[in-house]
Amino acid sequence: IIGITVKKSENFSQWYQEVVLKAELIEYYTEISGFFIMRPATMYIWNVIRKWFQEHIDELGVEETNFPMFLSQKSLEKEKEHVEGFAPELAWVTKAGDKDLEVPVAVRPTSEAVMYPYYAKWIRSHRDLPFRLNQWNSVVRWEAKQTTPFLRAREFMWQEGHTAHLTEQAAGEEVLQILEFYAGVYEQLLAVPVVRGRKTEAEKFAGGYYTTTVEGYIPSNGRGIQGATSHCLGQNFSKMFDITVEDPAEKGKHIHVWQNSWGLSTRVIGVMVMIHGDDKGLVLPPRIAKIQSILIPVGLTAKMSAEEKDAHMKKVDELLATLKKAGVRADVDTREGYTPAWKFNDWELKGVPLRIEFGPKDAAKDVVSYARRDTGEKGTIPIAELTTKVPELLETIQQDMYNKAEVSFREHRLKIEKWDDVVPALDAKNVVLIPHCLVPECEDKIKELTTGRSDEAAEGPESQKAPSMGMKSLCIPFEQPEGLVKGETKCLNPECSRLAEQWCMFGRSY
Numbered sequence: 001i002i003g004i005t006v007k008k009s010e011n012f013s014q015w016y017q018e019v020v021l022k023a024e025l026i027e028y029y030t031e032i033s034g035f036f037i038m039r040p041a042t043m044y045i046w047n048v049i050r051k052w053f054q055e056h057i058d059e060l061g062v063e064e065t066n067f068p069m070f071l072s073q074k075s076l077e078k079e080k081e082h083v084e085g086f087a088p089e090l091a092w093v094t095k096a097g098d099k100d101l102e103v104p105v106a107v108r109p110t111s112e113a114v115m116y117p118y119y120a121k122w123i124r125s126h127r128d129l130p131f132r133l134n135q136w137n138s139v140v141r142w143e144a145k146q147t148t149p150f151l152r153a154r155e156f157m158w159q160e161g162h163t164a165h166l167t168e169q170a171a172g173e174e175v176l177q178i179l180e181f182y183a184g185v186y187e188q189l190l191a192v193p194v195v196r197g198r199k200t201e202a203e204k205f206a207g208g209y210y211t212t213t214v215e216g217y218i219p220s221n222g223r224g225i226q227g228a229t230s231h232c233l234g235q236n237f238s239k240m241f242d243i244t245v246e247d248p249a250e251k252g253k254h255i256h257v258w259q260n261s262w263g264l265s266t267r268v269i270g271v272m273v274m275i276h277g278d279d280k281g282l283v284l285p286p287r288i289a290k291i292q293s294i295l296i297p298v299g300l301t302a303k304m305s306a307e308e309k310d311a312h313m314k315k316v317d318e319l320l321a322t323l324k325k326a327g328v329r330a331d332v333d334t335r336e337g338y339t340p341a342w343k344f345n346d347w348e349l350k351g352v353p354l355r356i357e358f359g360p361k362d363a364a365k366d367v368v369s370y371a372r373r374d375t376g377e378k379g380t381i382p383i384a385e386l387t388t389k390v391p392e393l394l395e396t397i398q399q400d401m402y403n404k405a406e407v408s409f410r411e412h413r414l415k416i417e418k419w420d421d422v423v424p425a426l427d428a429k430n431v432v433l434i435p436h437c438l439v440p441e442c443e444d445k446i447k448e449l450t451t452g453r454s455d456e457a458a459e460g461p462e463s464q465k466a467p468s469m470g471m472k473s474l475c476i477p478f479e480q481p482e483g484l485v486k487g488e489t490k491c492l493n494p495e496c497s498r499l500a501e502q503w504c505m506f507g508r509s510y
């Protein structure tokens, strides 16, 4: 293997492409650009996430479904006003064989238009509520922007949940329950901290009523990234698709149901790679690592007799059995013809959280030697304590990875009360919390005011330096800082004369 050829801090985007390729997470689908092959290491992570999330929505009473992947022009028509913005992303099938299709069909970019005509058919009485279905599938959005593995692809795997409720309050409760599950995927499994909040009117899903979101932070470039979204659709879609129930309180009266839709995609894997990876490659949080601990026999020199080698390897097998019995996902690397150093690099590139070396010197002292992938810390563990110490060490690694990322996010989430401090904060790789009026036009202005002037680029010695991108609103955090006095504090945008409504998190973003 050749390792990663660039430093994460020097060329982040090339570093990322190399890591996802060389750690065998993905392969580029070179036949058609914007598509990527998900390899076993990725599917392992995705399946841990899927199992965890599925268990949680099972408890809520969400049932599984699977709808067709195509949708008709007719059903798209029903939600046309908000779809028109997305129209350029729609992929169409116009022919089967050499025959044109009477009516072209679109590949689902999301499944509201596919599912909701059947919600109208199946949901008749309030006794059918709450009605909750989720599907695991992939969707196609023909992105115009540059694609990149996991973060922006023309097809990606996700789950999409679609539910219906009798009241706004019931819908609202579920929106937040699901958002908490999304936060759990990030914080419990991927060791990634997220800020929970609501999208502004400008950034929410236009077809919905409100959007809640978990927002991540990428230390390498200081950008925010949307992690997953849980929307309340209000009655917008039930009015478009005529999904009603009889009013339990008033005979003959019909109520349009209150709906939610929520989605989490394989983007979560890209976020994890970007945050935890280092110059040696992937760094996996133990809870989602297919191999949590790799056992590598060392010190088997040529001058050892065959018997001695066999005896040593027998001990190695016993160690492996002990680790597996302790519930550790362990494996041993007995590949011939590769040096221990070569093996160490290979498993570090693949992000295995804990390496365990075992040589004759270790055997003589009844210990193993370990090396943590996240900190590089080395040490020894008495063989008699493996069963307790290794699981503990893996949990410590998980927690330490989370804590490190949490400190980094917290330290780069700055409360700003003077407009002139904003751009310097962004340039120092921070996201900012500012008092904001929450008016969409004001956000547009803020984006403009914070976009690096192009003359700045001309000044730079390397003229290809692009003007720095402006900041967008990321979310209105549920957890609001102190210091905003309603009716007194002004919106931070110097060209806006409105009063601030809430603290709003802004940043350069994906």
Ligand SMILES: O=C1CCCN[C@@H]1CCCn1cnc2cc(F)c(F)cc2c1=O
Residues within 6 Å of the ligand: 083, 086, 087, 089, 090, 109, 110, 111, 112, 141, 159, 160, 161, 205, 207, 229, 231, 261, 262, 263, 264
């Ligand atoms: O984001 C989610 C979670 C899972 C279910 N769907 C919602 C809203 C999706 C918003 N959205 C997002 N992207 C889209 C792209 C399109 F080409 C298109 F026709 C429609 C959409 C579109 O509606």
Ligand SMILES: [Mg+2]
Residues within 6 Å of the ligand: 141
């Ligand atoms: Mg999009």
